[in-house]
Amino acid sequence: MSRVLFDDLPFDTTIALAIIGGGAAGLCAALAATEAGAEPVVFERDPLPQGSTALSAGLIPAPATAAQRAAGIVDSTELFALDIQAKAHGEADPTVLALATEGAGPAIDWLTDRHGLAFTVIGDFSYPGHSARRMHGLASRSGAELIDRLRAAAERAGVAILTGAHVTALIARPDGTARGLELTRPDGAVERIGATAVVLACNGYGGNKHLVASHIPELEQALYFGHAGNQGDAVLWGQALGAGLKHMTGHQGHGSVAHPHGILISWAVIMEGGFQVNASGHRFWNEAQGYSEAGVAVLGQPGGIAWDIFDTRIAGIAGQFEDFRRAGAAGAIVTAETPEALAQAMKMSPQPIRETLESVAGFKRNGGTDVLGRDWSGLPQLVPPYRAVRVTGALFHTQGGLRVDRQARVCRPDGSVLPNLFAAGGAAVGVSGPHSSGYLSGNGLVTAVVLGRIAGAEAARQVLDAS
Numbered sequence: 001m002s003r004v005l006f007d008d009l010p011f012d013t014t015i016a017l018a019i020i021g022g023g024a025a026g027l028c029a030a031l032a033a034t035e036a037g038a039e040p041v042v043f044e045r046d047p048l049p050q051g052s053t054a055l056s057a058g059l060i061p062a063p064a065t066a067a068q069r070a071a072g073i074v075d076s077t078e079l080f081a082l083d084i085q086a087k088a089h090g091e092a093d094p095t096v097l098a099l100a101t102e103g104a105g106p107a108i109d110w111l112t113d114r115h116g117l118a119f120t121v122i123g124d125f126s127y128p129g130h131s132a133r134r135m136h137g138l139a140s141r142s143g144a145e146l147i148d149r150l151r152a153a154a155e156r157a158g159v160a161i162l163t164g165a166h167v168t169a170l171i172a173r174p175d176g177t178a179r180g181l182e183l184t185r186p187d188g189a190v191e192r193i194g195a196t197a198v199v200l201a202c203n204g205y206g207g208n209k210h211l212v213a214s215h216i217p218e219l220e221q222a223l224y225f226g227h228a229g230n231q232g233d234a235v236l237w238g239q240a241l242g243a244g245l246k247h248m249t250g251h252q253g254h255g256s257v258a259h260p261h262g263i264l265i266s267w268a269v270i271m272e273g274g275f276q277v278n279a280s281g282h283r284f285w286n287e288a289q290g291y292s293e294a295g296v297a298v299l300g301q302p303g304g305i306a307w308d309i310f311d312t313r314i315a316g317i318a319g320q321f322e323d324f325r326r327a328g329a330a331g332a333i334v335t336a337e338t339p340e341a342l343a344q345a346m347k348m349s350p351q352p353i354r355e356t357l358e359s360v361a362g363f364k365r366n367g368g369t370d371v372l373g374r375d376w377s378g379l380p381q382l383v384p385p386y387r388a389v390r391v392t393g394a395l396f397h398t399q400g401g402l403r404v405d406r407q408a409r410v411c412r413p414d415g416s417v418l419p420n421l422f423a424a425g426g427a428a429v430g431v432s433g434p435h436s437s438g439y440l441s442g443n444g445l446v447t448a449v450v451l452g453r454i455a456g457a458e459a460a461r462q463v464l465d466a467s
Contacts, residue, residue, distance in 0.1 A: 014194035022049030025425030026201035029456030038460035091433030203426035204398035205232030234427035250399035253295020274310030281352030
């Protein structure tokens with residue numbers, strides 16, 4: 001159970017800067033703090049830093065980067081901010097919005113130029129809601145590669161990463177100033193570590209069933225596709241210290257997780273002209289709204305099940321993602337030359353599958369908008385052989401969290417700051433607003449990387465000023 005200890009007892013050892021969490025946010029914080037001249041220590045509960053970053057597609061949206069310029073893509077901070085706010089219905093936290101949009105491009109170039117992460121832009125399809133092609137990823141287009149490369153960069157920089165170090169309590173003064181932390185080792189041994197400043201980079205609360213039921217009751221029974229360690233430690237600690245919370249109902253869902261395989265299927269299969277049907281073979285919503293909204297839409301169908309239907313051309317585009325290739329290797333994707341054979345492979349009646357394929361083909365041919373509100377203009381026809389994959393909806397991660405200022409310092413409800421506590425990534429409020437429909441592709445990782453970098457640099461500055 002996450003707790004805060006208000007005591008003045010001695011510590012077993014004392015360090016300058018403690019970073020709790022070894023995902024993208026924590027490792028970016030550590031890299032930035034080290035460059036600023038501090039000596040951070042990253043505390044990671046698992047045997048190897050992975051977290052939710054490793055479970056993601058590893059894609060970070062950023063405008064005006066060197067990679068975009070090399071690809072001939074014109075983009076701007078202002079356009080990125082407009083896209084985020086349009087998706088968030090104008091409810092994105094203004095402070096974090098400014099930090100994320102202003103800092104994303106420089107962060108990508110920083111990781112590329114200084115730390116050797118060779119980001120390139122996905123140039124062959126557009127993610128819903130993005131006015132420019134600005135999704136940056138590494139070669140495998142996987143979060144596993146992203147976290148591996150960040151960890152390697154941290155190791156080269158000499159960052160101390162303690163694994164198997166589960167932080168079970170913060171230690172603080174009555175005024176909210178953090179004094180340090182208590183960590184528990186796998187063998188049950190407990191250590192007290194003093195720290196001049198603390199960065200919370202331990203993500204959100206998606207793995208905490210009680211908090212999910214309290215804040216996102218419609219997803220209480222949903223598959224959780226994030227890291228089990230995301231138990232809401234940061235928000236619980238922050239609350240105990242008097243911090244403010246914001247947009248706790250905000251989250252990223254996903255409606256395209258291969259079932260029962262539990263493998264993410266890229267939303268490119270939909271945006272490039274595919275569609276979803278329920279167990280009866282009928283479409284049930286406007287898929288172009290986005291994959292976060294798809295989580296609730298799919299879970300609302302009988303059995304919480306749907307099928308993605310697409311073709312070989314689309315499979316070729318999705319094949320750049322390691323997860324999609326794994327799904328194919330696991331036998332999750334069926335292939336058929338005719339609608340009837342596809343229906344047989346899906347164990348459905350052929351008539352609704354044939355009629356749905358014909359209906360979609362008609363809208364594509366005529367450039368029309370269907371009764372569900374999806375505009376099919378400009379999307380290529382599906383061509384045999386057809387592909388299909390059985391999917392379910394899931395909760396990926398939460399988007400609400402601790403209020404922060406422009407230095408990523410944790411704030412009280414009145415805007416005053418907790419003096420030496422910082423938050424990044426899912427520990428802090430994101431830019432999606434209070435609804436799942438506000439999530440724009442990449443909102444999670446962009447705030448992890450940008451706020452991580454800011455929190456690390458600012459915490460280091462505070463530590464050095466205190467020395």
